[in-house]
Every structure is written in C-alpha cells, then in structure tokens.
Amino acid sequence: MNESILYHLFLPHYLPSSTEDDYLLESNHEAEYILLERMKEYFGTLQSTNDANKLPMLEMLTDCVKRWSILQNPREFAISNLQPSIEQLPPGSFLPLYFNAQNAAILIEIEENNIDQPLVSSWQVLLPFEKMTPSVVPHFSCFPVTNYRLNNRSQLSSEVHCELLEDFMHNTIEYFKSSKGSQLFDNVRDVPKSHYICQWWIQLFEGIEVENNCNMVTKFKKKHRGHIRHNDAKLPFRRSGLWMTIKVVFQIILNKRLGDVGTVVYKLLITHFLTYIIFKTYLTISNDLLVHCIRKIVRRLNKIEHLLSSINTKDLDAWLYYTKQDIHMKINRILPKVHWQNNIQADEKKKHLKLETNFELHDSNIYQHLCQKLKDYLNDQIMREHSNFLNLGCKMVANQCSSVIGQALFKRRAKII
Template sequence: MTHGQNTNQQLREMNESILTHLFLPYHLPSSSDADFCLQSNHRYEYVILECMSRFLTLCTIDNDQIISPIIETLITCTQRWHLLQKNLSITNLKSAIEQLHPSDFLPLYFHAQNAAILIEIDENNDHQPLISSWQVSLPTEKISSSLQSHQACFPVNIYRLSDRSCLTSTAHCELLLDFMKNPIEYSKSYKISRDVPFSHYVTQWYIQQFPNVILDDSCKHTTEFTKKSRDQIRWNNGALPFRRSGLWLTMKVVFETILTKRLEIVGCTIV
C-alpha cells in the first residue's frame, strides 16, 4: 500500500469512527482495537474535539456579521481544550490557565480516571475561579443491569477557589498530568474493553485539596439539564455497541453547560 493510499485509509477510518461515536453508537465495534479513535489506549480520541474546534471556526468564516459572544466563547474553549487534550504538559497547562479571561471556560477529560473537570473564570470575580468535576461513564454493573435509561443531572456541585494561583501551581499541574496518564484504581471486575476506572479521586478527593475551597451557591439558580447514559455500553451477552467516546460525552455536557449559563435556556435532556 502506497503512502497516499495509507493516508486515505486512515482518513476514512477516522471519519467513520467520529461519525459513529457521535450519531451511530449501536454500530460501534465490540473492541476498542477496531476503532480509530479508541485504539492504542485512546491515542486518537482527541481528534473528535479537534474536528469540533475546526467546525466552529469554519462557521465564522465568510460571515460578515459580528460573531455572537456565545459562539466566540465556544470557539475559544474548544481551541484551548483540544490542544491540552492532545498533548497535556505542565507548561501548556499553566499557559492555558494564565490566558483565561473573565467568562472563559477550560474543561479537561481524563480517560484514565473516567472523569472530567470544568474551570470557569467568573466574570464578576476573576481572582476566585469556579471548578466542578463529574464521572463521565457509568460502570458496567449500573448500566447493563437495567433496560431503563440512566440520567445524570447537571450542573453538578460547583466550588469556588480562594485564589486563582492555586490552578497554576506546579503541584496542581503535575497532579492533573498524573490524572491524564495514570489510572489510579479500577473495580475488582475490571475488564479492559468493558469497565471503567473509579472516578472518585477526581470527583471527590481532588477539589478538596484546594485550600479554603467553598461550595458556590450560584449553581442553585442555574437551569438544570440531564444526560442519558443508556447507550454507552453493550449488554453482557451482546456484541454491540462498545462504549462511546468519553470525550464526546464530556463535550456534550460542557457545551450544554456553557449554553445553559449564557442563554438561560429551559432545562432539557441530551443523549
């Protein structure tokens, strides 16, 4: 196979994988080895976010009208996020956090922890950022034991940090880098193609390590929305589907969170 043919084959596999994760989860293969985005320990999963970043940017090209502040927020968010998701390092993480302006968002998805975090710079208090974290995918025993769809409610608890400098400390950046690369704990029934790591180190322990962190009451006044989790895993005796991309599931929650906060839309359910 020539270099050009190999490139075309990879491009076709990438496009098929992305479209399947986004729109056709029941056509996903039963093994991550057969999926472009998830193979080699989710090596190329970041391309889903990269393609979304390109799509949002292309939507503004040849548009003579002023870009909506909400669209601009989504574009800035995805541009920073996809660069970190592709290659997280202490240097680029510090730089991304330092560049955040009031009303900016910075998410991160940790496949190795089955968890995500969302940093928000409060437009009224940019020295005390808001931060939240949540479990991305349900464990096997929860999602395959019932035909009923499981729904997660957002926004989750949001915490206010005492000082923005906590986010750019070397110790904090090293911790996030470790979360990205190293699974901390799996369930006893863990199987590499089926179950997910425990997420409690990110969803419970992580935020409590910040000094003087407090629960922010403003989230009580934010419109709630729910996310269905029914289609993220195949049944015990079924061949399809394999788990959908956790990054894509995180992207949906992050985008819905931003739109809900900025537009104050009526609560809804995303699938």
C-alpha cells in the same frame, strides 16, 4: 477515521466489538481528541457568517475549544502547556478537561467580575457495568453538578497541581473490582473509578467553598447511551466519554449564559455540527450509515421545532432561522432531489418514444447482442446432444460386442465338452 467518528456521534446499529477495532479508541484512546479537532474546524467555518446571523457566544465557545483541543491531545498534555493555559485564562472563559484514565471531567471557570477566585467542578463521565447492564431502564446524569469557589487562583496553576493533573491524564489510579471464586481482581474491562477527581481532587484546595448561586442555573439531564459490546475482547467498545463531556460542557455554558433558551441553542448547535460532519464525509461512507445519520438529524430538528414553540427566542431568531436553513440546505444537497422519481420516469418515457419512432427492423444494435447469446446457447445444446448421442452409440456397440463375444465363447466351450 470518518466512520469511527460517526460511530460515536450517531451510534449506528453495527458498531465495533472492541476498542482496538475503533480508530478513536485504539491504543488507549490516543486519537479520541480528534473529536475536539473537528469541533474546532466547525467553529472556524462559522467565523465567516454574517454578524447578524452569528451566535452571540461564538467567540467564547471558539476560544474554549481551541484551548481544550490542545490539552486534550495526550501527547501535548504536559506541565509546560497546562500551566500557562491556566494562568492566561481571560475573564469570562472556561477550561474543560476530560480524563479518560479516571473516567472523569473537570470544568474551570474564570468569572468576569471575580477573576481571582475561579469556580471548579467535576463529575463522573461514563457509568460502570453494574449500573448499565442489569436492566433496560434508561440511566441519566443530572447537571450542573456542585460548583466550588477557590479563594486563590494561583492554586490551579501551581506546579504541584499541574503535575497532579498530568498524572491523572496518563495513569489510572483504581478500577472496579470483580470476583472470581474467593479472589478479587481489577476489572480492567470496566471504566476506572472516578472518585479521585470527583471527591479527593476537590478537597485538596485550601479554603474552598460551595458556590450557592449554581441553583439559579437551568438544570438538565444527560442520558447514558453506553452501547457496551460484551464479548471476549479485552476492552469492549463503548461510546466516547469525550463526546459526552463536550455535550455536557456546552450545555452548562449556554444554559449559564442564556437561561432556558440555552437548551434550545445547545441542541441546534450540536445538530448543526452533526450536519457539518455528515456533509464532509458522506461521499466516503455507506448509504446505510448515511441514511441512519440523516434520520437522526431529522428527528433532532423535529424535537427542536417543538421546543421553539414554547420559548421566547426573540433575540436569537436570526441565528436560529439561519442555522435551521443551513441544515436543511445541506441535507437536501446530500439526498437526491425530491422529484427524482419523476425525473427517472420522464427519462424512461423519452427513451420508449424514441424507440417507437426510430425503430428499424434491421438495426443490429437492437437484436445482435441477444441473438448472439441465443446462438451460442443453441450451439452449446447441439454440441451436448451430439456428445450424448455418440456416448450412447458407443455404449450400444460395446454392449453388442460383449454379447457376441460371450456367445462365441459359450459355443466353443460346449464343443470342447
């Protein structure tokens, strides 16, 4: 399970070829929600942080992940859990949901000053094969997407609407088509079509209006790193759509609350989470995978430092400093010490000096082992040479006997004639 999580978070060079070979994606993505469980655990560790070093939005993000992680578990996604979760959303809260069966995500927001008219938005999560495979040009999705304001909050918690969301979660409505000869068939190896949530679901709400204030939110792009493994597998491996959704949701929330600083806070928060995951699992993974993950974290830190140099972060300086220091500390604890090579060389010099000062010619510990090997080798060579000599002697005797017998038979035959 640990390696599967790292596959999706860090995308190492060697990845499974099929979803059935990946713990999070096998059995129709049944365990994919564990990514949210790990995020919930991470936020739990931050609660003990000194208030001066805490992120101001920590409580809001923690509550969001707690609600989300329960509903994202396919076994828990039912009307009996969904309906009260929507009804009990407090002012200033968010409820995201990722629908793997539709390749789409939604975000519900209850504003503090308008709790009866929530905002909703939806978007496609992963790109289909036809967009990902034809070229090596990178692909991006732009956020935030269009927000819509409902005129009545009760539409979200109605039983009919919750039944629809439950159906979205468990049943794919439509796949992209592929052709074979003159026939079209569902390409189940590709991602499902997302327009039933991105378009049709939005149009179901009565009196819905486009929210114009969304233009004031800082815009950002998300690069699609699909890493699709094309092979004969029924379902090729792709990076988790839930992980993509988690990152998009966090950046939307932080950008909305913090403006331009939200992007830097988001990047450092995700880097801190990635460090937390490595720190928990580094004893159970290979060195190659560990080095790959640490390199990615170091690259992210370098980019963050570059961004910080051009942004005013005065109100968040304490949190930024503490978080960066914690990342460095964990990485240093995972990696060998900086002067580990010097320590090894010093140990070697001590051993060499001890050998020179305490050398005893007749110390059996110095030569017994090597001499025993040499003795065994020489004995083996002697045995081989002796064996070869006996074999050669037998052959010579046999040849001489054959010659004598042959001459005797020839003379006897001549006398008879």
